Amino acid sequence: MSTLKDVRLYDIHELKEENGNLSFLGMPFSAKRIFCVYGVRPGFIRGWHAHKLCKQFLIALSGSVTVTCDDGENRKTFTLSSPKEGLYIPPMIWGEQFYHSKEVITVGLADKHFDEMDYIRDYEAFKESKCV
Amino acid sequence: MSTLKDVRLYDIHELKEENGNLSFLGMPFSAKRIFCVYGVRPGFIRGWHAHKLCKQFLIALSGSVTVTCDDGENRKTFTLSSPKEGLYIPPMIWGEQFYHSKEVITVGLADKHFDEMDYIRDYEAFKESKCV
Numbered sequence: 001m002s003t004l005k006d007v008r009l010y011d012i013h014e015l016k017e018e019n020g021n022l023s024f025l026g027m028p029f030s031a032k033r034i035f036c037v038y039g040v041r042p043g044f045i046r047g048w049h050a051h052k053l054c055k056q057f058l059i060a061l062s063g064s065v066t067v068t069c070d071d072g073e074n075r076k077t078f079t080l081s082s083p084k085e086g087l088y089i090p091p092m093i094w095g096e097q098f099y100h101s102k103e104v105i106t107v108g109l110a111d112k113h114f115d116e117m118d119y120i121r122d123y124e125a126f127k128e129s130k131c132v
Numbered sequence: 133m134s135t136l137k138d139v140r141l142y143d144i145h146e147l148k149e150e151n152g153n154l155s156f157l158g159m160p161f162s163a164k165r166i167f168c169v170y171g172v173r174p175g176f177i178r179g180w181h182a183h184k185l186c187k188q189f190l191i192a193l194s195g196s197v198t199v200t201c202d203d204g205e206n207r208k209t210f211t212l213s214s215p216k217e218g219l220y221i222p223p224m225i226w227g228e229q230f231y232h233s234k235e236v237i238t239v240g241l242a243d244k245h246f247d248e249m250d251y252i253r254d255y256e257a258f259k260e261s262k263c264v
Contacts, residue, residue: 012168019173019178020169022168023167025165026245027165031163031164031241032162033156033158035156039152040152057166059166062193062194062237083170083237107193109163
């Protein structure tokens, strides 16, 4: 069962070129789904769920977002504010994302197609499932 | 061998929620690599290459970028300007991307890890390889 030790912040290599900047990374998994979040009212928190099996990878391409990860026993926060870093979140980690400004754009990748059955949206149910 | 008919613009489903907007899509391939382009001087063109085997998917998350695709016989342009659309570019399609403003942020996904040998960076060589 995943713990906070399995959550990992990746440095993404950046190439500064005369005609712009390119950041690139070999993914820690093969991504089957992409999602983008934008236009969030500053101060709003999104997420509030864990995945049973799905792995996720998050990058803040504009602005900054603070991601709180919770393994049922401990919490840890990561502030993403650059295309030069990405956060790998394994399954069975509860996640909440705090958006600092309206300009925040995050892109997320997941290793599974959407399946509502894979979501745990109740924190107490999440904690209980971590004790099994 | 790919032609322009194989280049495909995808509508990405958008969910407008009280706490922000979410767009999401099941990828047309499993992505092993992500790259982000930003800070491009307006009017600059990037790309100038084709891939021998690698598939790509592009989204403009901020600003707008005009992508020219060329199959060696014909050219077609697509203007990406929203997280609600993404462009699938198959292998053996020459690509050039025109950045309209400094605010443009594009995210790209590829089905293969980086391999310089997969790139064709000379247009004449690309045209010749299409005639084989």
